[in-house]
Amino acid sequence: MKFAFIIDPIGKLNPSHDTSVALMEAAQVLGHEIWVTQVHQLNVIEGQTWALLTPVRLTPIVRDQGRWVVGEIWFSIEQPTLQPLENMDAVFMRTDPPVTIPYLYATYLLDYINSEKTLVINSPHGLRTANEKMYALQFKDCIPTTIVSRDKRVIREFVEQESAAVLKPLGGKAGEGILFLEPSDRNLNSLIEISTQQGLYPVMIQRFLPEAKDGDKRIILLDGEAIGAVNRIPTGQEFRGNMAVGGRVAKTEITDREYEICQKLAPKLIADGLYFVGIDVIGGYLTEVNVTSPTGIREIDLLDNVSLGEKVIAWVENKIKTRL
Ligand SMILES: Nc1ncnc2c1ncn2[C@@H]1O[C@H](COP(=O)(O)OP(=O)(O)O)[C@@H](O)[C@H]1O
Ligand SMILES: [Mg+2]
Structure with missing residues (x-):
């Protein structure tokens, strides 16, 4: 199959941390062609979405004693070509937030991909519907x-x-x-x-929530189902647990309460075309629903010795096959 990833410039991604790289790598390992593009390379021409698509080959990173080892050159690209995105079987919208006006406009351009030919993850409609902070408010008994x-x-x-x-x-x-x-x-x-x-x-x-000191748990949901989780623990000099501000990642389990939260979200996420999502849970309360470019897969893979990327790609393959 052919998969396109709308990402930030590939050279700026961190292969040992970024979930977009994990997904691309998994797609390649499972035998698919991967292409990258960026939001400014999207066009609508005669009612169809076209993109300047660059073919990519990755050198998969490897595990070594509890950490990822990245080769000096981890990707190679070929000449880009302008093509209709319906040439692809799936398109992953993975541009990093914040959601700006150009980001929102990009989702309008993605509306002109023929959904009978190409699966868009997450759906452009869902990306517009779900503000990452506000979306959680509809699940009243899950939030603080x-x-x-x-x-x-x-x-x-x-x-x-x-x-x-x-x-x-x-x-x-x-x-x-x-x-x-x-x-x-x-x-x-x-x-x-x-x-x-x-x-x-x-x-x-x-x-x-004082429990934030024990961690902000990221749970990855695929088609509404929890497939893995990682805890992010604040440094001690900082109440925020985000990895970007130094939060330490730690192995964790998903509790019954957290499964219950996922079950409550699932029908709504699926209805909104939000297939690949990362929720944040603190002390059993839902605090955020990340839909734009959720991350955490590399950390979970390392801690739990799994490959969530392959799980996601296998689901995408199946979704495409059973839809046609
Ligand atoms: N209600 C809360 N009580 C205590 N700490 C919180 C609460 N909500 C968020 N935090 C802390 O702030 C960090 C960021 O919050 P979050 O809502 O996930 O926004 P984002 O990750 O998009 O910046 C979390 O990692 C957590 O440590
Ligand atoms: Mg968060």
């Missing part, structure tokens, strides 16, 4: 007490009532802009003003 507001009075009142809270910009990722708020903080008003850009942007304010 949360508000979304740009009104300083409303936010202050919530922080006073909760005595400690976490502020999240709605378009953030990798811990960026995440703030710990408490009523006695002399900077509280200023933090709210900066985060909302003087009341222009709504932000999420969530009850602070």
